[in-house]
Amino acid sequence: MSNILIAVLIIGGLGIIFGMLLGVASKIFAVKVDERVPKILEVLPGANCGGCGFAGCSAYANALCTGGVKPNMCPVGGAAVAEKISDILGVQAEEKEKMVARVLCNGSPDRAVQKYTFDGPKDCHSAAVLGGGEKMCPHGCLGFGSCVSVCKFGAISVETGVAVVDVEKCVACGACALECPKKIIKILPARSKYTITCKSVEKGKITRRDCAVGCIGCGICAKNCPKEAIVVKDNVAVIDPSKCVNCGICASKCPQKAINKVC
16 A cells, blocks of 8 residues: 555656646747737738738738738738738838739630530649640630639639639739639739730640630730730730830730730
């Protein structure tokens, strides 16, 4: 009986000693949390969309307090959140240009030549595996809405077989662009109202064969642009948003109607 009591006392004593050591260690090795982090998290919308370039709001808040990260990177919160974060950090608020997602395709089924009818799972990744999808154009929107499924803001939908972005709802988080297997969704400045709705880099003859509204790289838009905001690169026209003044001349001159005004 005495042996059992001694063993209990020894184990109990060791438990107390280890507990004290753990308590001391927790204080010595404790990671100090910047008191600004929880304040910033209260301000952030909590969407965890990744539009700021970080894994989520918590990662962004910690990065802000570490330094080297701008307070205006939250696309959901916009200018209002950026100003509040700037106040918490004690820095000057910076205005960030509004960006939106643009779909670089306008090839609806009635305009784009179809190779076959896809009867598999209704998602773009499954369709892309089977010969690149239904369309002859290897760069066309597959229209099964994988981008729609990842948008947390209801800003994208599929209309007449092609993805369409609601610019009023879009926060430019980039989730749709990452999800698209054809990589035809780009994040561009909202002030640029005209978009080349084609991303085909095939030669003009092939693009014309595959799609009635594909860019054939003829360069007419570039020649008629008064601001030299358009160039033809890899057989497809590209608009420089920093030069574009939204005059619309390019759209009116395009023989393929591959340049369209977006709201």
